[in-house]
Amino acid sequence: MKRSSKSLFLFLLFFLISIPCILASCFEGRVSTFIIDAGHGGKDPGAQGFGINEKDINLEIAKEIGSRLEKSGRNVLLTRYDDYFLSLAERCDIANSSTVYSSGYPLFVSIHVNASEDESASGFEVYIKDESKLVNMISRSMNQLLAIKYSSYKPSELNRFKDDLSMAVAESIIQNVKKNLPETRIRGVKRGDLYVLNSTWMPSVLIELGFISNRKENGYLKDERYKDLMVDAIVKALESF
Numbered sequence: 001m002k003r004s005s006k007s008l009f010l011f012l013l014f015f016l017i018s019i020p021c022i023l024a025s026c027f028e029g030r031v032s033t034f035i036i037d038a039g040h041g042g043k044d045p046g047a048q049g050f051g052i053n054e055k056d057i058n059l060e061i062a063k064e065i066g067s068r069l070e071k072s073g074r075n076v077l078l079t080r081y082d083d084y085f086l087s088l089a090e091r092c093d094i095a096n097s098s099t100v101y102s103s104g105y106p107l108f109v110s111i112h113v114n115a116s117e118d119e120s121a122s123g124f125e126v127y128i129k130d131e132s133k134l135v136n137m138i139s140r141s142m143n144q145l146l147a148i149k150y151s152s153y154k155p156s157e158l159n160r161f162k163d164d165l166s167m168a169v170a171e172s173i174i175q176n177v178k179k180n181l182p183e184t185r186i187r188g189v190k191r192g193d194l195y196v197l198n199s200t201w202m203p204s205v206l207i208e209l210g211f212i213s214n215r216k217e218n219g220y221l222k223d224e225r226y227k228d229l230m231v232d233a234i235v236k237a238l239e240s241f
């Protein structure tokens, strides 16, 4: 082989080997563990309205989502299983130090209820991390093997993988809620500067189920049929990942 064709051959070989490294996300396969986070708890009731507390709705919905995912054979970890206080940092520590399986990736799903001084405010929305926020995705509490794997990526690449997958999960949740609950006002997917989204290394979404301060939606949050359809929609979306 001539010298010029040999270098061309080596260049092509290097290029072909590099393609999967360029395209492959650090989050491959399916979700290995769903980390379901019921917002607030204990001394922190969250939003309140018309006789109910956000912390209780969050826990009820989070537990139900968890048990349905478990019934379909998926791994689930709840950040809290009862009515007690957890700081935002503690919630992220639970997620960031959760067991890492050899295949798949964990997904963090935080459950909340909205409130506004404006009683007419209403709707269902899902938050994902703001693109401009660069999260340090190699945390000290992370599994060492994963830290080694992730250190081969640029921080901006890791963030893009997290953002893209979080967006896909959020959009799927919105589509399923639209299908199951056509009467619900959909506010869509939003990007937010939120602690639990910025401090977890895995794809993460924060769901706002509705407005506790809005009389009609407060009624929905007390309605067993409505909550069942809401959980069903969220589980259908999560199961597809």
Ligand SMILES: [Zn+2]
Pocket: 039, 040, 046, 047, 054, 112, 113
């Ligand atoms: Zn909340």
